[in-house]
Amino acid sequence: MGVAGLVNATIQRTGRGGKTATATLSYAASARVGGALGTRYLTGSSDASAAVDVGGGHVLVADDESNALRLYDRSRSGAPVKTWDLGPSLGWKKEADIEAAARVGDTVYWTGSLGNNKDGKYKAERNTVFTTRITGSGADTEVVFGSAYKGLREDLVAWDVANGNRYGFAAGTAAGEVPKQIDGFNVEGLEFAPGSTTTAYLGFRAPLAPAVPGGKALIVPVVNFDRVLASGAKPVFGEAIEMDLGGLAVRDIRKNAADQYLILAGSFAADDNSDPYALYQWDGVPGHAPRKRADLPTTDPGGWEAVVGVPDLRVPGARVQLITDNGAADLYGDGKEAKDLDHPEWKKSRSAWFTLNTTRGGHR
Numbered sequence: 001m002g003v004a005g006l007v008n009a010t011i012q013r014t015g016r017g018g019k020t021a022t023a024t025l026s027y028a029a030s031a032r033v034g035g036a037l038g039t040r041y042l043t044g045s046s047d048a049s050a051a052v053d054v055g056g057g058h059v060l061v062a063d064d065e066s067n068a069l070r071l072y073d074r075s076r077s078g079a080p081v082k083t084w085d086l087g088p089s090l091g092w093k094k095e096a097d098i099e100a101a102a103r104v105g106d107t108v109y110w111t112g113s114l115g116n117n118k119d120g121k122y123k124a125e126r127n128t129v130f131t132t133r134i135t136g137s138g139a140d141t142e143v144v145f146g147s148a149y150k151g152l153r154e155d156l157v158a159w160d161v162a163n164g165n166r167y168g169f170a171a172g173t174a175a176g177e178v179p180k181q182i183d184g185f186n187v188e189g190l191e192f193a194p195g196s197t198t199t200a201y202l203g204f205r206a207p208l209a210p211a212v213p214g215g216k217a218l219i220v221p222v223v224n225f226d227r228v229l230a231s232g233a234k235p236v237f238g239e240a241i242e243m244d245l246g247g248l249a250v251r252d253i254r255k256n257a258a259d260q261y262l263i264l265a266g267s268f269a270a271d272d273n274s275d276p277y278a279l280y281q282w283d284g285v286p287g288h289a290p291r292k293r294a295d296l297p298t299t300d301p302g303g304w305e306a307v308v309g310v311p312d313l314r315v316p317g318a319r320v321q322l323i324t325d326n327g328a329a330d331l332y333g334d335g336k337e338a339k340d341l342d343h344p345e346w347k348k349s350r351s352a353w354f355t356l357n358t359t360r361g362g363h364r
Helices: 152-162 225-231
Strands: 005-014 020-029 037-043 048-055 058-063 068-073 082-085 098-104 107-112 129-135 142-149 186-192 200-209 216-222 241-243 249-255 261-266 277-282 291-296 303-307 319-325 348-355
Touching: 048 319, 058 098, 098 249, 107 186, 129 225, 142 225, 216 249, 249 303, 261 303, 291 348
Parallel strands: 048 098, 048 303, 098 186, 186 249
Antiparallel strands: 005 020, 037 348, 048 058, 058 068, 068 082, 098 107, 107 129, 129 142, 186 200, 200 216, 200 249, 216 241, 249 261, 261 277, 277 291, 303 319, 319 348
16 A cells, blocks of 8 residues: 655755855655546545536536635546636635536535534535536636525425425434435435436435435426526426435445436445445436445545546447545554645545446446
């Protein structure tokens, strides 16, 4: 695995007349990782939570510990090419806990987790969905804030209550309830339905349906999601979708132009590699079962959190790039979580490429 650690190197130089000057260089090395090809590190943040391909070999990455969007070169390790702080536009000083994104044309829809914080407290910032508009592509990408809606959590709770508390949203959002539990309330996936620019799928990390070990993953369609953001229209919800992901929940969902979906499945609880992660292929049609395409390695720090883009899933050997959230990881063996490190340059998420297993039969 290699040696991990932190070190401060002090350099001293003596000039003419005996005058001296010193400088201290802080250096950090994380352990070598395995089990994935093309590993790269995206520095400046350790809490990658959602990713959007902007073309030209670049990706726009959100962070669930800030309201910043960062643009990275997908092929290189290093700092972001550009950064946009959306806090002032959102009217928030605290993080919106951005967890998922979906792109339609030049508009990107983003959602917070909508759940309580880790202490079970309601934080208004997390109850936010918003849009940005993208111009350009690649390294020339620019991002402009669009609009926001700050009541989707209450709308979901009211919908569930009106339907007999089927999923326990009211209980899952109650004071003192943490979001990352089997009967909690936490959104981590967002994508549009096949052929639609209006109906969006909200993928839940919690609760499972039913909220018992081995329960199904939950997706709730919002059939007028575009108008919710464009004009503040009240959300209209479709019939919930329950799918078997082997007892795992939705940690991200992404589709390509051919309406081929990949669902990144993981634990409702784990923020690290202590539980399984897998990739499932789906066609986006309610009632159609997903198929597992890959089990993901869990021997290295961080939890798999974001799908950058979906390749043509019909092609043998198709490869997909994923990004981890390393915020809770002890990257350098100093007992400190990455999100709390002193130097921003030491904070980093990891991206890697995976080859999907060949599948046969079933829906595309």
